[in-house]
Amino acid sequence: MVHGASGKTVRLTVAQAIVRYITAQHSVVDGERQRFIPAALGIFGHGNVAGLGQAFAANLDQLPFIQGRNEQSLGHIAVGYAKAAKRRQALAVTASIGPGATNTLTAAGLATVNRLPLLLLLGDTYATRRQGPVLQQLENPAAPDTTVNDAFRPVSRFFDRISRPEHLMTALPQAFRVLANPVETGAVVLSLPQDVQSHAHDWPVEMFEPRDWKIRRPLPDPAEIGEIAELIRRAERPLVIAGGGVIYSDAQREITDLGRSTDLPISETFGGKGAVLEPGPFQVGGIGLEGTPATNHLAQHADLIVHVGTRLTDFATASQSLFAADARFASVNVSEFDAIKEGAVAAVADAQLALRALADELGDYSIPAAWREEIAREQDAWAPKRAAALDPDRAFVRADHPDAPVTNAVITQGQLIGVLQEHARSGDTIIAAAGSPPGDLQKVWDATDGRHAHLEFGFSCMGYELPAAIGVRLADPNPEHRVTAFIGDGTFLMQPTEIVTAAAEGIGFTLVVSENHGFQVIRRLQMGKTGRHFANEFRYRDESGASLHQAVTEVGETKPGRLEGDYLKIDLIEIAHGLGAETHYVETADEFRAALDSTRGATHPVVIVVATVPQVDLPGAEVWWDVSPAEVSGDKVVEELYDEYLEGRADQKWHG
Structure with missing residues (x-):
C-alpha cells in the first residue's frame, strides 16, 4: 500500500506519531510564525505512561514537558498561557484514564466557554475488550462503547476517540484547524485508548513535515461598516462595549484611537478589561453587574450600543435589564453567532480591521456635546468614590460598618487593591477569576498604560488563578513584569498545589490572598436573596x-x-511555605507595600496573605441581576425579597 505522495513511510506508535506531529505545527499571524504547541504538561498513570509517556520522554528536545500535581490545574496553566498568548499558541495536556482524565473536564469547559485553545490528550480504556472490565472503566450495559471521556463531548469544540491508528491522519489536522480558528476554538480532546497509544503503524513521512496554521483576519464588508457608521452619526447617545475579542485581535490601539478621535465612550467587559490603552474622557471603565455606576448610568441612557468582540453575557447586560427599551445595537465580531446578539446590525469581521475601517468611515465625526457633558458628569461623580474606596492610608472606621466581624484586619479589600494599583507597572499582569476579586477589579482597576488585566469570568472558575499565573509567566518570562494572581482564602484552599510545580521549575509569580475568612461574595449574595x-x-x-x-x-x-x-484557625502561610513558596503575612498597607517591593523580580513563587476586613465591599454597580429568591418559603423576609426581585425582572427586555 502506498502512503503519501512520496510513498515513503516511517513506523511509529500512535503516541509517537501524535508527539512528532505536534512538534511540526506552527501558527502564523500577520506574518509572524511560531510553534503552535511549544510545550506539554501532564501526570502519568497506567493509562498514558507506556504510550504517551514514552513518546514525550523520547522527544524532550523538541517538546519540553512539565510535571504537574493536579490535572485540572494543568489544564488551567494551559488556558492561562493561551489567553496570555492571545490564542496564537496553546499547550498540550495529557492525563491518564478515569479520574485523571475527568479532572481536566473543568478546564475543558473553561477553555470552550472562553474561546481559548486547549489540547487535551486523554487516556481511555482499551479499544480491544479481551481484558474484561479494566481498572477505572465505566460499564454501561446499554452502551458498551461509552467511557467517562464521553463526558467531554458537550464541553469540547472537537472530540475524537482514536480507536485505530489510521484515525489520526484525519483527526490531527481537524484538531489543529479548530485550535487555530478564533470562531471555533476551545477545548480539543483526543481520547486515546491505552492499548492503541502503543500500537505501531506505517505513517506517510509527509504527515510530519512542518505545517503552518494561519489565524485569519476576516475582512470587513464596506457596506456593513458604512451602516454601522451611519447609525453612530444618527445617534444622540452612542456607547461602545469592548470585549475580549478586541484584545485577541490586537485591536487595542484601534479602539483607543477611535475613542480619542470621536469621544465615543468605550466601556469594557471582563474579557475586554484593558482594551483601552490610555486614560481619557472616552475611557469609561467596566460595564454591567460589576461595572461602575457611572458606566451603567450611561448604558441605561444610551440610544445606540456598539458591541465589539464580546459574547454579551448576563453580567455585561445586567441580565438584559441594563439597556433602554428603544436602544439600537450594532456590532463587530469574528463570530456571526455573537455578532447578531441583541438584534445588532453586524459586521462579521476581525476587530482590528473593522475598527480601522469604521474610523475611516466616520472621518471627523464627534459625539454630540450634550452626551459629552453627561459622560463627564458621571465620571466626575464616580472618581472620588473610587478614590476613597481604594485609599490605602484611610483609616478603617468601624462605626461605618458596625456589622462587620471583628478580626485582626485593619484594611479592606478595596484598600488592598489600592496598594496593588500603586505598585503596578507597565508589563505587569493581574489575574482573577472567581469570588469578589474579578468583580472588584472590573469596577476599579486601571488597566491602561500597559497594565494587563487577565480576568477569566466566562466560567468564573475558582482555582483557575494560581495555575493560570504559571501559564502567563510561561508566556512572558520577563521577571520584571510582575504576574499576580489575586484570590480569596476560599479559592486558595481549593487548589494551592501547583505552588509545588512553580517551585520545582523556578517559575516566579505572586499570589495575593485576601484573608477574609470565607466565601464572602456568595455570603453577600445570600444575604441579598434570603x-x-x-x-x-x-x-x-x-x-x-x-x-x-x-x-x-x-x-x-x-x-x-x-x-x-x-473563625477557623487556618495558617495559610504555613501551607504555602510547606508547598515551596516564599511567604509574607501582612496586616497594614505599609507592610503590604514592603512585601511587594521586596519580592518584585522573584524567580520563585511568592505568597502574600493580606488580612482584610470581612463584609466590607466596594460601592455597588447599581444594576440588577437575575438571581431569584425562593418563590415559596413561608418566610416574610424571603417573600419581600421575592417581591423586589419581581420588580427588577420587569426591567428585562428583549432586543431583537
Whole structure:
C-alpha cells in the first residue's frame, strides 16, 4: 500500500506519531510564525505512561514537558498561557484514564466557554475488550462503547476517540484547524485508548513535515461598516462595549484611537478589561453587574450600543435589564453567532480591521456635546468614590460598618487593591477569576498604560488563578513584569498545589490572598436573596445543638449546631511555605507595600496573605441581576425579597 505522495513511510506508535506531529505545527499571524504547541504538561498513570509517556520522554528536545500535581490545574496553566498568548499558541495536556482524565473536564469547559485553545490528550480504556472490565472503566450495559471521556463531548469544540491508528491522519489536522480558528476554538480532546497509544503503524513521512496554521483576519464588508457608521452619526447617545475579542485581535490601539478621535465612550467587559490603552474622557471603565455606576448610568441612557468582540453575557447586560427599551445595537465580531446578539446590525469581521475601517468611515465625526457633558458628569461623580474606596492610608472606621466581624484586619479589600494599583507597572499582569476579586477589579482597576488585566469570568472558575499565573509567566518570562494572581482564602484552599510545580521549575509569580475568612461574595449574595447567611464563612460549628457526628447518626432526632462559631484557625502561610513558596503575612498597607517591593523580580513563587476586613465591599454597580429568591418559603423576609426581585425582572427586555 502506498502512503503519501512520496510513498515513503516511517513506523511509529500512535503516541509517537501524535508527539512528532505536534512538534511540526506552527501558527502564523500577520506574518509572524511560531510553534503552535511549544510545550506539554501532564501526570502519568497506567493509562498514558507506556504510550504517551514514552513518546514525550523520547522527544524532550523538541517538546519540553512539565510535571504537574493536579490535572485540572494543568489544564488551567494551559488556558492561562493561551489567553496570555492571545490564542496564537496553546499547550498540550495529557492525563491518564478515569479520574485523571475527568479532572481536566473543568478546564475543558473553561477553555470552550472562553474561546481559548486547549489540547487535551486523554487516556481511555482499551479499544480491544479481551481484558474484561479494566481498572477505572465505566460499564454501561446499554452502551458498551461509552467511557467517562464521553463526558467531554458537550464541553469540547472537537472530540475524537482514536480507536485505530489510521484515525489520526484525519483527526490531527481537524484538531489543529479548530485550535487555530478564533470562531471555533476551545477545548480539543483526543481520547486515546491505552492499548492503541502503543500500537505501531506505517505513517506517510509527509504527515510530519512542518505545517503552518494561519489565524485569519476576516475582512470587513464596506457596506456593513458604512451602516454601522451611519447609525453612530444618527445617534444622540452612542456607547461602545469592548470585549475580549478586541484584545485577541490586537485591536487595542484601534479602539483607543477611535475613542480619542470621536469621544465615543468605550466601556469594557471582563474579557475586554484593558482594551483601552490610555486614560481619557472616552475611557469609561467596566460595564454591567460589576461595572461602575457611572458606566451603567450611561448604558441605561444610551440610544445606540456598539458591541465589539464580546459574547454579551448576563453580567455585561445586567441580565438584559441594563439597556433602554428603544436602544439600537450594532456590532463587530469574528463570530456571526455573537455578532447578531441583541438584534445588532453586524459586521462579521476581525476587530482590528473593522475598527480601522469604521474610523475611516466616520472621518471627523464627534459625539454630540450634550452626551459629552453627561459622560463627564458621571465620571466626575464616580472618581472620588473610587478614590476613597481604594485609599490605602484611610483609616478603617468601624462605626461605618458596625456589622462587620471583628478580626485582626485593619484594611479592606478595596484598600488592598489600592496598594496593588500603586505598585503596578507597565508589563505587569493581574489575574482573577472567581469570588469578589474579578468583580472588584472590573469596577476599579486601571488597566491602561500597559497594565494587563487577565480576568477569566466566562466560567468564573475558582482555582483557575494560581495555575493560570504559571501559564502567563510561561508566556512572558520577563521577571520584571510582575504576574499576580489575586484570590480569596476560599479559592486558595481549593487548589494551592501547583505552588509545588512553580517551585520545582523556578517559575516566579505572586499570589495575593485576601484573608477574609470565607466565601464572602456568595455570603453577600445570600444575604441579598434570603436575608440570612448560612455556610459561607469559615467558622467552627457552635454549641447550639448536637455535634455533627451525633446529628448524622441520629438524623431526624437531633439538630446539629450552626456553623456560627469562631473563625477557623487556618495558617495559610504555613501551607504555602510547606508547598515551596516564599511567604509574607501582612496586616497594614505599609507592610503590604514592603512585601511587594521586596519580592518584585522573584524567580520563585511568592505568597502574600493580606488580612482584610470581612463584609466590607466596594460601592455597588447599581444594576440588577437575575438571581431569584425562593418563590415559596413561608418566610416574610424571603417573600419581600421575592417581591423586589419581581420588580427588577420587569426591567428585562428583549432586543431583537
